[in-house]
Amino acid sequence: MRVMHGKPAHGVGTAVGKRVLGTLGAVALTVGLLSACDGGEEPPADTATTSSPSPEESTPGPEPSAEEQEPEASASEPSSEPSGDGADESDGTAKPGDDKGDDESSEGDGTSQGEGKPDGKGGDKDPKEEEPEKPDYIEYGEVSARVGKLQQRLQDLGYFVTSVDKAFGGETQQAVFALQKAGGLYRDGVVGDATRNAADDGVVPKAQTSSGKVLEIDIDRQLVLAVENGKVVKVINASSGNGETYDAKGATYTAYTPRGSFAVFREVNGMHSSTLELGDMWRPKFFTGGIALHGSASVPAFPASHGCVRVSNGAMDWIWDTWGAPSGTPVVVY
Incomplete structure (x- = not known):
């Protein structure tokens, strides 16, 4: 460290003495600055906070990384500013000024430590680190x-x-x-x-019939099968009677879908309102009494109807327009 004096020396002895005293004073000043930088207590580990929202139930995100615990020299408390996914993904590299007690960091080419470097040590984050991991499962709403x-x-x-x-x-x-x-x-x-x-593994249900075009309704598994000569050509999700009792027009009924061998005897090519005022049926094909296979906007994975067999409106359109199941088509319910 160079010591500058405001006045010229009056003699060799005087100049040497002043130079020695000046040097000792600079050393003492440097020690004092370094002591002030290193001697301060670092905040306890529990003062550094993390901010990570609860992962959504359908789309778990990555585990948040621990926040950087070393504060900047100019800050009295550690930074806890979260990143886009709720976690600070800093690599823990000290920022400029963290370990300097004098102005020596400003010397050189004028570039702060880590600034503008491609290795990310200047605070830049790798975009890949902020991308949530794709879940192992696939569910409703994903496009990929x-x-x-x-x-x-x-x-x-x-x-x-x-x-x-x-x-x-x-x-x-x-x-x-x-x-x-x-x-x-x-x-x-x-x-x-x-x-x-x-x-x-190619899991597909097997047909129960062996000849002709047949609509098979599997009550136990809640499925409708379009079968041709013993071969299943289409498997459709379905929902049949839930077994509960209900009141309609002053009478009590049971939401029951009968099993047995039947045939389509009546069909309505359009929206049909239930005579018991139980709702609308899309393009129903009746196969016994008031029980029909029909389209619906609501086809859950469990029995939920008053006795009819629901399939999606699109599936019912396919049965009508592509596969064909005119009056007389066998319907086997098991």
């Missing part, structure tokens, strides 16, 4: 190539999927319900390991 792959597989197996558009919407969810029912899996409409394995 793997959804398109799932749709294609379901379609190839015969589950009712009309479009491979890479968007997990209602139609895909209905097909996943059907696959889970066929495989005896939990019916949540979410594709986890078990459901993915069922698709990979």
Whole structure:
């Protein structure tokens, strides 16, 4: 460190003495500054806060990283400013000024430590670190190539999927319900390991009939099968009577779907209102009494109807317009 004097020396002895005293004074000043920088207590570990919102239930995010605990020299408290995903992902590198007690950090090429360096030590974050990890499961709302792959597989197996558009919407969810029912899996409409394995293994229900075009209704698994000469050509999610009692027009009924062999005897090509004022049915095909196979906007993964068999409106359109099930078509309920 250079010591500058305001006046010229009056002699060699005087100059040497002043130089020595000046040097000792600079050393003492430097020691005092360093002591002030290093001697302050660092805040306890529990004063550094993290801010990480609870992960959403359908889309778990990455585990938040611990916040940087070393404060800047000019700050009295540690910074806890969260990043976009609720966690500070700093690499812990000290910022300029953290370990300097004098103005020596300003010397050199004028660039602060770590500033503008490609290794991210100047506070820049790797964009990949902020991207949430893709969950292992696939569920409603996802749009991706793997959804398109799932749709294609379901379609190839015969589950009712009309479009491979890479968007997990209602139609895909209905097909996943059907696959889970066929495989005896939990019916949540979410594709986890078990459901993915069922698709990979080609799980498809077997027909109970061996000849002709038949509509088979599997009450136990809540499925409708379009069968041709013993081969299942389409598997459709369905919802039948829930077994509960209900009142309609002063009478009490049981929401029951009868089992047995029947045939389509009446059909309505459009929206039909229940005579018991229980709601509307889309393009119903009646096969016994007031019980029909019909389209509905609500087809859950469990029994929920008053006795009719619900399928999606799109599936009912396919039965009418593509496959064809005119009056006289056998309907087997088991």
